[in-house]
Amino acid sequence: MIQGTHSDSGKSILTAALCRIFAEDGFRTAPFKSQNMALNAYVTEDGKEIGRSQGMQADAARIRADVRMNPILLKPAGNQRSQVVVRGTALSTMEAAAYREDFYEKGKQVIQDAYESLASDVDRIVLEGAGSPVEVNLMERELVNMSTADMADAPVLLVADIDRGGVFASIVGTLELLPPEHRQRVKGLIINKFRGDPALFADGVSWLESYTGIPVLGVLPFVKDLYLEEEDALGLASYERRVEGIDAAILHYPWISNYHDLDPFKAEPDVQIRFVQRPEELGEPDLIILPGSKSTIEDLSFLHERGLVEALKKVPASTRMIGICGGYQMLGNTVRDPQMLESSRKEREGIGFFSTMDTVMLPEKQTIRTTAAAAAHPGIRWEGYEIRTGASTEEEKPWLCREDGTVIGSVRGRVFGTYLHDVFHQDEYRHHLLEDIRQEKGLPAQPRFSYASIREASIQHLADTTREYLDMAAIETLMTDGGGNNEKNDTTVE
Structure with a gap:
């Protein structure tokens, strides 16, 4: 032992x-x-x-x-x-x-x-x-x-x-x-x-x-x-890195969870990772990620109270924003927890990028391995997992879908959200995402690699x-x- x-x-x-x-x-x-x-x-x-x-x-x-x-x-x-x-x-x-x-x-x-x-x-x-x-x-x-x-x-x-x-x-x-x-x-x-x-x-x-x-x-x-994956929040400091190239801002709310979704970015030589908790720290990043949350309403309240919701609405049009699981739920119109399963509050207004999407917390937690695909990325298959208590109305344009057609992700412009964890572990998708940003900024291309092999x-x-x-x-x-x-x-x- x-x-x-x-x-x-x-x-x-x-x-x-x-x-x-x-x-x-x-x-x-x-x-x-x-x-x-x-x-x-x-x-x-x-x-x-x-x-x-x-x-x-x-x-x-x-x-x-x-x-x-x-x-x-x-x-x-x-x-x-x-x-x-x-x-x-x-x-x-x-x-x-x-x-x-x-x-x-x-x-x-x-x-x-x-x-x-x-x-x-x-x-x-x-x-x-x-x-x-x-x-x-x-x-x-x-x-x-x-x-x-x-x-x-x-x-x-x-x-x-x-x-x-x-x-x-x-x-x-x-x-x-x-x-x-x-x-x-x-x-x-x-x-x-x-x-x-x-x-x-x-x-x-x-x-x-x-x-x-x-x-x-x-x-x-x-x-x-x-x-290698960090076990708990003590390992968050290992993610932050200052390099020239792509600026990735990660919203760091109190109940951040499953942030190993960020792991593949640590191996990208030109991706700067920084955690943001205040509006003045946000700046004009190339990529904003809203990670998972163990208490979506509490973390959403944190973003409202800190002024980060308004700050997110003012970022440049070129900024890509991706929410995962709880972060995805926050991008919608409302999040409700009528039985107070995760929070002491029953409802909170969302950030509103997905203005027709509402989320409600349900007693039964979903924990499943998932294979998904996206029409916008033909030939790419994602393999990850879902772990959540919430269910969202999927009235936005679908982004990711399970093999049976169930929608588990939405997109509006350059704002994306999904319930799928390990989304960035899909090498081809991550490469396309970052290469698009590099081309827009005039940055040199970077060699492709398999994150699974590096791990x-x-x-x-x-x-x-x-x-x-x-x-x-x-x-x-x-x-x-x-x-x-x-x-x-x-x-x-x-």
Whole structure:
């Protein structure tokens, strides 16, 4: 099991790397995160919703993503409230206190059932924790760190991000706050995101091993340009880039979700990505994207209250605007939530670019894999997914349609909207979109590329780097000889 000294320490990508390494070594391997809190989701082939990072890790393991890999997904829906997705289906929206008190026992059983079922189908499982295992106010009833390690009797590798600074304090502090029986589970330390020559950290390794009694199993270098999905909002900063060329402004509202739709733009050398929260930040971009939203009415209210709705109506006629899922709903005339499923408000006026389109939130969430096409782009097929509770009247000119003819996108002039996620992952469409902008601006053409190939290359590079710098022999011993909590070893911090 991979646990971290804090959020964004590298647990998700290290889990992915180990999944690929074990798969390469001939083991049928699966990732497992008992409980994930994230607004970046993934839809499995059978229409179940899990964390996006578990979908990526399944790809790394060269195995089909499965709801058992993330049996509980929490999707923040307001202060102290989250939608609880269990076994891939939305259960209800719960307050944090009620979740801890009322759902805890059921959650434990859901997790154990999923783990045991998954374990019966694979040779190896790489478990991932969340945040820190020593949030002392939460430790008694947590469902994702040491409680999961106990359930699986898994040895724990503790990873710390040295790039943030304070790596010694974060490791020693984490071990100090762990109860003795859980400290015994930590069988190795991993230093992540080291810049420069790892030999310069040799004294640090010696000190950590002497002080904690736990071996340092690797000092992993800082790996640049990994085109892999971010798990949560902590990763948003990785998207912003300032370059000459195409200016893409992304509306950053409070409940932004599934923003991995933006991932392919990170690989385009001349696309500048910047997030916008105020009218004065908008400027005159070439492309405006309204990403998904977990609470469309609340985020739409944010745009109204900040003055961004009026600012959007004043951008140059040459600007292209694309809304995805919740962002698409905002482009319409109204958004209604009569049962207050997502919001404390029942209705909000939309931005109005699609003046005849109205959206209503319905109790049943749609989570489906989708293949789509567009009459304006003959020969192009999109493969993505839909994940939404809203239904919109489609009275505008259709843009994207499912294979059965169902309209899932509209267009008016240079304003586009769709319920399809991964729309920009379609290489040919993204190329046409950006080339049109380049030609209008007199910019040089850029070479075409397959984003799926770049993403796969990132997974492989990550795995190769991890294999080089991590003590895989020691990890192999832990995987084959146990090393959970059955054989105690003295790892008490002095």
